[in-house]
Amino acid sequence: MSRKLYTFNGGVHPDGHKAMSNGTPIRAMTLLPRYIVPLRQHIGTPARPLVAAGDTVLRGQTIGAADGYVSTAVHAPTSGRVVAVEPRAVPHPSGMFDLAVVIESDGADRAIEFQPLDWRNLDPSALRNRVRDMGLAGLGGAVFPSYIKLNPGGQKIHTLILNGAECEPWITCDDRLMRERAPELVRGIEIMRHALGSETVLIGIEDNKPEAIAALRAAAPAGMEVIAVPTRYPGGGGKQLTYSLTGVETPAGGRSTDVGIQVFNVGTAYSLYRAVELGEPMISRVATITGHVAQPGNFEVRVGTPLSDLVAAAGGALAGASGELIGGPMMGFDLRDSDAPVTKAVNCLIVKNPRLFPAKPIELPCIRCGACAQACPADLQPFEMYWYSRAKDFGRAQSYNLFDCIECGCCSYVCPSHIPLVDYFRFSKSEIWEREREKRSADQARVRHEFKVFRLEREKQDKAEKFAKAAEKSRESAASNAVTPADPDAEKKKAILQAALDRAQKTKETVTPKNTENLTSGVQKEIDAIEARRAKVEEKTESHE
Amino acid sequence: MENYLLILIGTVFVNNIVMSKILGLCPFMGVSRKLEAAIGMGAATTFVLTLASGASYLVDTYLLGQDLSYLRTLSFIVVIAGIVGFTEMFIKKTSPVLFRVLGIYLPLITTNCAVLGIPLLNVQEQHNFLESLFYGLGGALGFSLVLMLFAAMRERLEAADVPKPFRGVSIAMITAGLMSLAFMGFAGLIR
Amino acid sequence: MIGSPYTLGGNSTSTIMLKVMLALVPGILAHAWYFGPGIWISLLVCSVFALGFEAFMLLMRGRPLKHALSDNSALLTAWLLALSLPTLAPWWLYAIGMLFAIVVAKQFYGGLGQNLFNPAMIGYAALIVSFPVNMTQWAAPVDLADHALTLLDAFDVVFAGQGSISPDAYTSATVLDTWKTQARLNTPVASILSQPMFGxxxxxxxxxxxxxxxxxxxxxxxxxxxxxxxxxxxxxxxxxxxxxxxxxxxxxxxxxxxxxxxxxxxxxxxxxxxxxxxxxxxxxxxxxxxxxxxxxxxxxxxxxxxxxxxxxxxxxxxxxxxxxxxxxxxxxxxxxxxxxxxxxx
Amino acid sequence: MAAIGLVLGGILGWAAIKLRVQDDPLVEKIDAILPQTQCGQCGFAGCKPYAEAIAKGEADINLCPPGGAEGVKNLAELLGVDAKPLGEGVEPKPKSVAVIDENTCIGCTLCIQACPVDAIVGAAKQLHVIVAAQCTGCELCLPPCPVDCIGMQVIKEDVVTWKWRYPIHMMKRAA
Structure with missing residues (x-):
């Protein structure tokens, strides 16, 4: 091609292992008896649940609505009955539980009526609302709500980049998608171009996927350029791909839109096509299951599918499996609980065995050899950031531009001392975030405290003025009345307080456990209701934090 | 001209006031915990030391002469104290944080043996006015140089896995010693 | 808990050290060829003291011996110092050099990766400041020496002092030394360079x-x-x-x-x-x-x-x-x- | 000598007028590091008074338990002094918020008056509620409550506030 490619610094060449899963077509999965759909599948505020236990739902029905600006909807993957809305295991590095809707399928898989959209004659903002209600989020891994990214805002988005690089080893879901569904994918890109008004459309694909490149070149109309970029991890990082294709560096701390470029994953374009042209909400995605399983490959997986079922669909794990990875080996994380479901973010599940993923060698001291700095695609000095992160000197770690780290893992990959550098950076980053949260709330508290002090001062002044006036009055009356009576108001207040105290003492006694044995069902119900309300308040406070 | 250059190079590197004359260790150890503070301290000391060498020379030559030479140390201290007082106010005005960081070490420039030592050495070496100035400037630059380098090293040391008994000032002293060892490489270079 | 990445590539620290030592081997062989077997003894003595001091300090600090010793860094330091020092010097010279290198310059700072000064060079500087005479008695090239030492002779010299052979018989100044002294005496350049020690x-x-x-x-x-x-x-x-x-x-x-x-x-x-x-x-x-x-x-x-x-x-x-x-x-x-x-x- | 003294004195006097410092921005900088719980555990009436006391050199830097060791370290760095452990009897507690027990609250408004950041809403004889997002966990509302209906609740971690842990240092673990 005639287009000049730019080369970002650093990067590594880990073993691809892609042939293991990219040889077979995308398979469909049989209907499962149970789906678990987390309400937080995207960056931002979790969706607000619209269903409760006992409700029946249809496939594609909205079960969680977008809540706030950075949020998007969640839909039922099949028809059936909601059995619970409760915290469940989710694919998250912490292994923590998060609120999810558990659906028991009725086997009929009845769908709501899908309404295709005539997007060409539609106002872009209406299109975006549709995209939000269809639950679209970026499928590259960051799962940022797509409708926001389709809003050019005040900026001119002259270039639209489609990311089909898929630089992470093992993962092949985008590869298969591009090979098999290129025409539909291209129609999705058309919708994006329409919403953003971009002139240039570039589709970047790493050159280890010749079939995908050929398929897209065949499907792409004039004005869409399919470009093969050299295979080098992390060539599919948003900033890296943008630089490779255009030579433009995304400003630190900013977005590519600041320089007039928007980047979407190819999978998102395909889902956009389904959402807009077919009217089908985002209830499935293509995900790779590979590694130590009987039949590695790609599946069209419904969101909410328990990962253990995905492993089973691939013929099950082979003997000697030693755990699972979500995502690729460079940036993924260990699956803590195989009950966790596939979400919009899950692009790959790798079943590990000790041969493919040997135990990590022991960490030795850093010798400042600089291998990490040479491998870093963000041109950072990881060993300096490590030096201060290790000593928990976050200020200095940050001064070495810690927050420009994209956590691609190249530094850890090349480190001769086998230092888990990225873990140190993740640790430092979350500590710094925590401090910033604290700082924000401290600032808020300071303002509120200062206001309170100011208010008290003002009240005191007011009172003093009133008192001065009163004193003048009383001096006048003092002539006739020698003894000033005690403030009757205060006496009254005291009495009221005492009465309330006594009352409270009584009520307290009634709610102490010794009385709970012989409660009437009515009282019990009341207590339960209060407990539930309290639990909700607590939940709210937690989600606020 | 060559003479002045030699004085400058000699005092900055070869006869470095801290590394080979072992003067001014108090601020050297005290204000080297942070690079910024060290740079501030270096600038303040350079200012004071250069002025003090010049002023002391004038005082010594024109006010004291041979007859009152027994007042030399005393009057030098007065001159230095005055200049330090001025510097102190200046820094307090321009950079309160630096003022706070330097803390007690700022007024202590007065009693920094390097600051008194250099004017006295000037007299001893019978430097003329310009030579005195350059000697003061060179000494101060040498002081600032090692102070800054040392501060940068200590910032790195702070995060090092130093054995417990050596942490803090202890390893700093060892480092200063090794620095001194390295500076011995300049021995015999000039005079 | 250690997260991604889950695959690793590239070197390891101990192989890096080994490769650096390997790269020194041609120089060592040439040294042995031209200056006799003394180099083997100084390498050996330095290595033994380096590992000894390293192990001692690790024990004192309560750190595991195995990993720190097997990273080969102490050995590399020992080799570098041995190659910087004159061969055929008394054994305690090597010991003091390694003491400064390993204990003061490296372990006081927390061991590998934490030190600010090059350990071998600290050892060298400490020695040349303290024992300038020993540090200028370099082994003469074998074909120029009055007395070519065997390995046993060299052993004798290092551990028991010169014994029966005078040091003048097997040591000489270096070319840099010679040049400096001669040039300051204003000896003509041609006649300095014509001395047999210049190649x-x-x-x-x-x-x-x-x-x-x-x-x-x-x-x-x-x-x-x-x-x-x-x-x-x-x-x-x-x-x-x-x-x-x-x-x-x-x-x-x-x-x-x-x-x-x-x-x-x-x-x-x-x-x-x-x-x-x-x-x-x-x-x-x-x-x-x-x-x-x-x-x-x-x-x-x-x-x-x-x-x-x-x-x-x-x-x-x-x-x-x-x-x-x-x-x-x-x-x-x-x-x-x-x-x-x-x-x- | 006297002449030197006079001349220098003159210069200094002039400089003192010329270079007078109006405001002390140090207090602001110290105040920015303090956690603003306004809890008074340092023995001062709030964070600002404590900051002023530190700036004047009247108070030590290790008196603030909510700030923890981290806060002491930051103060030490700002002031160029050695960090030291928190003082006797001052230990940091896990971050908590106050919660009012709806069953026992009598609506006396005493806690509202005690709250330094106005994080409690409610009127006389009405149930009071603490706005958790604004509560600093200072515990100042606990003692005034006549019916002991306020309890402290430790803030739990969730998927958003979850933090990556410090990577285990293999060398040390092996030791």
Missing amino acids: WAGGRGMETVAAMYLLGGLYLFWSRLITWHIPLAFLVGVAASAGLLHLIDPTQHAGPLLHLFSGGVMLGAFFIATDPVTAASTPRGKLIYAGLAGILTAIIRAFGGYPDGVAFAVLLMNICVPFIDTYTQPRVFGHGAGPKKAGKA
């Missing part, structure tokens, strides 16, 4: 050893264990300043070739200045660090009181490293350059 470039024998170090260094560069910045800047620094001085006054200052191939310059350029722990780490910083070290080496050689300047130059620049690193941080992706007008690229 085609540097000192007889030593020049070949230096060439072998160069070879080893090129191997390190080729296997990507070092970058070109430090060796090149160091050699250019030495050659340029030596050349300049030579141009100004050829009767007092030897030419750049002699400087490059004598003393510790080659060893320093490829093996000592490149020690990643104590060297500058940014590309620009490396150039400044090594360039200044090279210039300092030439200045100390020309005007200073010590015969060789490599050790002091490296140590002086070690002092500057944190400062240099702080002010030479490379531009981070997405910083500064300012968004180029996109689309026109």
Whole structure:
């Protein structure tokens, strides 16, 4: 091609292992008896649940609505009955539980009526609302709500980049998608171009996927350029791909839109096509299951599918499996609980065995050899950031531009001392975030405290003025009345307080456990209701934090 | 001209006031915990030391002469104290944080043996006015140089896995010693 | 809990150290060929003391011995110091050198990776300051020595003192020493260079050893264990300043070739200045660090009181490293350059 | 000598007028580091008074338990002094918020008056509620409550506030 490619610094060449899963077509999965759909599948505020236990739902029905600006909807993957809305295991590095809707399928898989959209004659903002209600989020891994990214805002988005690089080893879901569904994918890109008004459309694909490149070149109309970029991890990082294709560096701390470029994953374009042209909400995605399983490959997986079922669909794990990875080996994380479901973010599940993923060698001291700095695609000095992160000197770690780290893992990959550098950076980053949260709330508290002090001062002044006036009055009356009576108001207040105290003492006694044995069902119900309300308040406070 | 250059190079590197004359260790150890503070301290000391060498020379030559030479140390201290007082106010005005960081070490420039030592050495070496100035400037630059380098090293040391008994000032002293060892490489270079 | 990445590639620290030691082997062999078997003894003695001191300090600190000893870093330090010291020196000289190198310069700071000064060079500097006489008695090339020592003789010399053989019989000054003393006596250049100890470039024998170090260094560069910045800047620094001085006054200052191939310059350029722990780490910083070290080496050689300047130059620049690193941080992706007008690229 | 003294005195006097410092921005800088719980555990009436006391050198830097060791370290760095452990009897507690027990609250408004950041809403004889997002966990509302209906609740971690842990240092673990 005639287009000049730019080369970002650093990067590594880990073993691809892609042939293991990219040889077979995308398979469909049989209907499962149970789906678990987390309400937080995207960056931002979790969706607000619209269903409760006992409700029946249809496939594609909205079960969680977008809540706030950075949020998007969640839909039922099949028809059936909601059995619970409760915290469940989710694919998250912490292994923590998060609120999810558990659906028991009725086997009929009845769908709501899908309404295709005539997007060409539609106002872009209406299109975006549709995209939000269809639950679209970026499928590259960051799962940022797509409708926001389709809003050019005040900026001119002259270039639209489609990311089909898929630089992470093992993962092949985008590869298969591009090979098999290129025409539909291209129609999705058309919708994006329409919403953003971009002139240039570039589709970047790493050159280890010749079939995908050929398929897209065949499907792409004039004005869409399919470009093969050299295979080098992390060539599919948003900033890296943008630089490779255009030579433009995304400003630190900013977005590519600041320089007039928007980047979407190819999978998102395909889902956009389904959402807009077919009217089908985002209830499935293509995900790779590979590694130590009987039949590695790609599946069209419904969101909410328990990962253990995905492993089973691939013929099950082979003997000697030693755990699972979500995502690729460079940036993924260990699956803590195989009950966790596939979400919009899950692009790959790798079943590990000790041969493919040997135990990590022991960490030795850093010798400042600089291998990490040479491998870093963000041109950072990881060993300096490590030096201060290790000593928990976050200020200095940050001064070495810690927050420009994209956590691609190249530094850890090349480190001769086998230092888990990225873990140190993740640790430092979350500590710094925590401090910033604290700082924000401290600032808020300071303002509120200062206001309170100011208010008290003002009240005191007011009172003093009133008192001065009163004193003048009383001096006048003092002539006739020698003894000033005690403030009757205060006496009254005291009495009221005492009465309330006594009352409270009584009520307290009634709610102490010794009385709970012989409660009437009515009282019990009341207590339960209060407990539930309290639990909700607590939940709210937690989600606020 | 060559003479002045030699004085400058000699005092900055070869006869470095801290590394080979072992003067001014108090601020050297005290204000080297942070690079910024060290740079501030270096600038303040350079200012004071250069002025003090010049002023002391004038005082010594024109006010004291041979007859009152027994007042030399005393009057030098007065001159230095005055200049330090001025510097102190200046820094307090321009950079309160630096003022706070330097803390007690700022007024202590007065009693920094390097600051008194250099004017006295000037007299001893019978430097003329310009030579005195350059000697003061060179000494101060040498002081600032090692102070800054040392501060940068200590910032790195702070995060090092130093054995417990050596942490803090202890390893700093060892480092200063090794620095001194390295500076011995300049021995015999000039005079 | 350790997260991604889950695959690792590349070297390991102990193999890096081994490869560096491997790169030293040609130089050592050449040394043994030209200067007799003394080098084997000094290597051995230094290695034993290095491991001994390292183990002792680790025990004192309550750290596990196995990993720290098997990273080969103490051995490498021992070899570098042994190659910088005269062979056939008394054993306690090596012991004191290793004490300073391993205990003071390395373990006091927390061990591998934490030290600010090059351990081997601290050992060297401490010795040359304390025992200048022993440090100038270098083994003479075998074909020039009055008495060629066998391995046993050498053993005797190192551990029991010179014994029956006078040190004059097997030691000589280095070419740098000779040049300095003779030039200050205003001996004509031609007659200095005609002395048998001078070879085609540097000192007889030593020049070949230096060439072998160069070879080893090129191997390190080729296997990507070092970058070109430090060796090149160091050699250019030495050659340029030596050349300049030579141009100004050829009767007092030897030419750049002699400087490059004598003393510790080659060893320093490829093996000592490149020690990643104590060297500058940014590309620009490396150039400044090594360039200044090279210039300092030439200045100390020309005007200073010590015969060789490599050790002091490296140590002086070690002092500057944190400062240099702080002010030479490379531009981070997405910083500064300012968004180029996109689309026109 | 006297002449020197006079001249210098003159210069200094002039400089003192010229270079007078109006405001002390140090207090602001110290105040910015303090956690603003306004809890008074330091023995001062709030964070600002404590900051002023530190700036004047009247108070030590290790008196603030909510700030923890981290806060002491930051103060030490700002002031160029050695960090030290928190003082006797001052230990940091896990971050908590106050919660009012709806069953026992009598609506006396005493806690509302005690709250330094106005994080409690409610009127006389009405149930009071603490706005958790604004509660600093200072515990100042606990003692005034006549019916002991306020309890402290430790803030739990969730998927958003979850933090990556410090990577285990293998060398040390092996030791």
